[in-house]
Amino acid sequence: MSLESDVRDLWTRKQEGLTAADATDDHRATLDAFLEALEAGDVRAAEKRDGTWEANAWVKQGVLLNFGLRGTEPREYGDVTYHDVLPLRRTDDLHERGTRNTPDGTVIRRGAYVGGDAILMSPAFVNIGAHVGDGTLVDSCDTVGSCAQIGENVKLGANTLIGGVLEPVEDAPVVVEDGVSLGAGCRVTSGFVVGENSIVGENTLLTPRIPVYDLVEEEVVYGHLPPERRAFTRFVESSVSEHDLIDGGAYKPAVVATSVEEETLEATEREDALRE
Numbered sequence: 031m032s033l034e035s036d037v038r039d040l041w042t043r044k045q046e047g048l049t050a051a052d053a054t055d056d057h058r059a060t061l062d063a064f065l066e067a068l069e070a071g072d073v074r075a076a077e078k079r080d081g082t083w084e085a086n087a088w089v090k091q092g093v094l095l096n097f098g099l100r101g102t103e104p105r106e107y108g109d110v111t112y113h114d115v116l117p118l119r120r121t122d123d124l125h126e127r128g129t130r131n132t133p134d135g136t137v138i139r140r141g142a143y144v145g146g147d148a149i150l151m152s153p154a155f156v157n158i159g160a161h162v163g164d165g166t167l168v169d170s171c172d173t174v175g176s177c178a179q180i181g182e183n184v185k186l187g188a189n190t191l192i193g194g195v196l197e198p199v200e201d202a203p204v205v206v207e208d209g210v211s212l213g214a215g216c217r218v219t220s221g222f223v224v225g226e227n228s229i230v231g232e233n234t235l236l237t238p239r240i241p242v243y244d245l246v247e248e249e250v251v252y253g254h255l256p257p258e259r260r261a262f263t264r265f266v267e268s269s270v271s272e273h274d275l276i277d278g279g280a281y282k283p284a285v286v287a288t289s290v291e292e293e294t295l296e297a298t299e300r301e302d303a304l305r306e
Contacts, residue, residue, distance in 0.1 A: 033067055036060045037092040044098055053099045061099060064092040065141040068159060069119060074143075075159045075177035076202045083179070083202045083223055090177060090199035093141065093159045116140045116158065124148075142174075145182065157194060163208065181208035186216075187232065193219035207257070225257035229290055234263045235283060242285045259287040 040048075040060055048057075067073045068089075075089045100115040107118060119138040121131060127146030131138070135153030138144060142156045145164035156162060156174045163182035168174060172186045175194025186192065190212050195203040205223040206212070213232030218224060222236045230236070238253040246259065255261055265281035273280070 033060075033063060033073070034088050037064055037088050037095065040095055040099070041088070041091040044095060048099065050099050050101045057099060061092075061096050065096065065116075065158075068092075068141040069143055071143045071145070071161070074161050074179065076179050076205065083205050085200055085202045087199040090159070090196060093176060093196060094199070096141065096158065159196070159203075160194070169214075175204065177203040179203060179205045181206060181210065181226065183209050185211040187212050187214035189215045191217045191219075193217075193222075195221045221253065223254040225255050225259065227257055227290065228255055228259045228261060228287075230255070231260075231262035234261060234285060236261075236285065240283055240285060242287055244287045246287065246289050255285070255287060258290050260290050261285050261287045 037060065040057060073089050074086060075093070076083050076085045097115055102113050102115050104111050104113055105117050117140055119140045119142055121138060124131060124144060129144055129146055129148040131150040132152040136150045137154070138150070138156045139158045141158035143161045144150070144156065145162060145166065147165045148162055148168070150156070150168045151170045153170065154168045154172045156168065157176040159177035160174045160180070162168065162174060162180045163184065165183040166180055167185045169186055169188040169190065171189040172192070174180060174192045176196045177194050178192045180186070180192065184206055192206065193204045195201050202221050204218050204221060206218065207224060207226035209227040210224050211229045212218070213230055213234065215233040216230055216236070218236045220237050220239070222238060224230065224236060236255060242251045242255055242261070244251055244256055244259070247256070262285070263283055264286045266284045268280040268282045270276060271279040
């Protein structure tokens with residue numbers, strides 16, 4: 031049987047009442063093989079098909095099974111004992127691909143893929159099912175949520191939050207496509223897709239509930255930022271502006287997207303020294 035069919039079969043057994051206490055060595059072997067496939071980049075929680083990002087539901091089922099069919103147990107990391115269902119990911123393979131991660135605070139959970147020539151600065155957290163592409167920078171205080179898909183040559187500014195979307199399994203997770211630069215303090219949540227080669231200003235919230243005013247195509251879009259845009263937060267008038275309790279009006283956040291200018295691209299280029 032293929033790994034996909036093994037995971038689907040195990041998911042069915044779990045729905046029929048299989049518990050962590052009942053799980054056998056064969057079941058755990060399937061879970062381990064699944065984690066190894068994620069870490070190798072052989073399977074992904076979402077893929078782009080015909081221009082649209084779609085979830086691989088069985089992969090997300092495999093992630094959930096690793097929580098549902100494993101018991102919490104004490105684990106060692108350095109001189110610290112912690113309790114979790116999963117150990118941390120081994121990182122001895124990262125050096126072979128030219129990737130570096132700083133110690134004491136960079137946490138990569140099992141089942142996360144990290145590509146080559148990447149940089150992960152402390153403290154940062156990459157959760158199970160996440161995919162971090164080649165040449166990407168995960169800066170200090172960044173979080174990459176479960177199943178989030180981060181492309182190649184992406185820059186995640188310091189204190190950036192990338193949500194995941196693990197459930198429902200049919201929903202695509204957050205996607206940050208190739209060549210994107212997110213400024214410090216950005217948040218991307220609820221399955222939002224950031225189009226390739228876009229530049230997002232610091233402290234911008236990207237979520238399907240907030241409109242994106244695309245001044246290039248002169249339209250309002252939700253749930254995605256088109257490719258090659260420069261985006262930043264502005265505030266527009268709220269429907270409750272005329273309420274008696276609100277003196278001076280009320281405003282709600284929106285995202286404004288314009289074309290990427292050459293000088294903006296030059297300003298966001300990473301220093302060559304980071305790669306030396």
